[in-house]
Amino acid sequence: GEDVEQSLFLSVREGDSSVINCTYTDSSSTYLYWYKQEPGAGLQLLTYIFSNMDMKQDQRLTVLLNKKDKHLSLRIADTQTGDSAIYFCAEIPGEGTALIFGKGTTLSVSS
Amino acid sequence: DAGVTQSPTHLIKTRGQQVTLRCSPKSGHDTVSWYQQALGQGPQFIFQYYEEEERQRGNFPDRFSGHQFPNYSSELNVNALLLGDSALYLCASSFEGGLSPSGELFFGEGSRLTVL
Numbered sequence: 001g002e003d004v005e006q007s008l009f010l011s012v013r014e015g016d017s018s019v020i021n022c023t024y025t026d027s028s029s030t031y032l033y034w035y036k037q038e039p040g041a042g043l044q045l046l047t048y049i050f051s052n053m054d055m056k057q058d059q060r061l062t063v064l065l066n067k068k069d070k071h072l073s074l075r076i077a078d079t080q081t082g083d084s085a086i087y088f089c090a091e092i093p094g095e096g097t098a099l100i101f102g103k104g105t106t107l108s109v110s111s
Numbered sequence: 112d113a114g115v116t117q118s119p120t121h122l123i124k125t126r127g128q129q130v131t132l133r134c135s136p137k138s139g140h141d142t143v144s145w146y147q148q149a150l151g152q153g154p155q156f157i158f159q160y161y162e163e164e165e166r167q168r169g170n171f172p173d174r175f176s177g178h179q180f181p182n183y184s185s186e187l188n189v190n191a192l193l194l195g196d197s198a199l200y201l202c203a204s205s206f207e208g209g210l211s212p213s214g215e216l217f218f219g220e221g222s223r224l225t226v227l
Contacts, residue, residue: 004153031214042117042201042220043154050214088153096167097207098144099216101153 004102006089011108018076020087020105027070028094034063034074035088037104043088046074076107084109113138115204115219123225124192132187132222136204140217142166143185145177148199148221160185161207189224197226 005023012018024032030051035043049056049063049072056063062075076083086104093100116135124130136143142161146154156169160179179185183204189196199221206215 031216033216035218042199043203043218045215045217048214048216090153097142097159098156098167098169099146099154099203100156103151103153 004089004091004100006087006102006105008103009106009108011110012079014079014081014109014111016079018079018083018107018109020074020076020089020107022072022074022089022102024070024072024089024091025100026091026093027067029091030094031092032063032065032072033088033090033092033099034061034072035090035101037086037088039085046087079107079109081109081111083107115202115217117200117202117219117222119222120220121223121225123227125227126192126194128192128226129188129190130192130224132189132200132202132224133184134187134202134204134219135184136202137217140204140206141183142205142207143179143183144203144205144216145185145187146201146203146218147171148201150198154201157187192226194226197224199223 033048034046060077064073088104090099090101118133144159145157148154158168159166163179174190176188201221202219
């Protein structure tokens, strides 16, 4: 496909784990990113992974990369109400330096 | 250490007018990219500046132009504004030094443009 694809919505309960999935377009992408956007705000860089890695962990965040399937996931452990936001997956394709974004996944956390 | 800063935060223009948005990159960064984010969408790449030159451009008309200054700050200019130009304009900075991307790519809070 031509687009970075993400599911649009995810709803979880506080304390549960959240897993947000993404399918990207270019098997030669160098970097893959996860950004968080709260209402009316800019994009906050959560984490990124270089294409030669399969996994990256940073506190409550775990990123898994499956290059064969061009699949990226973000797992948030012990999800809190403050994690409610829109999460964007993005790639830098092999040719170029521009980020290509998905449409974003809205994460709703209920207490 | 200030991150990426953008100004103004909000502005309202009318159709046909021109607008200039400004961006100061994170300290130590030399590359600035601009993105347009329409309501409910992911950001779309406009263009990127490195060493005061446009290095890559997305699918935007010539009404969108930019500039990078010797101190690495950047401006985005949009001429002959259309209603459809209403969006959040985001600036991102990174350090590349002429090589491939280093990974870190930080965004500012954006400038929200409303065209009436």
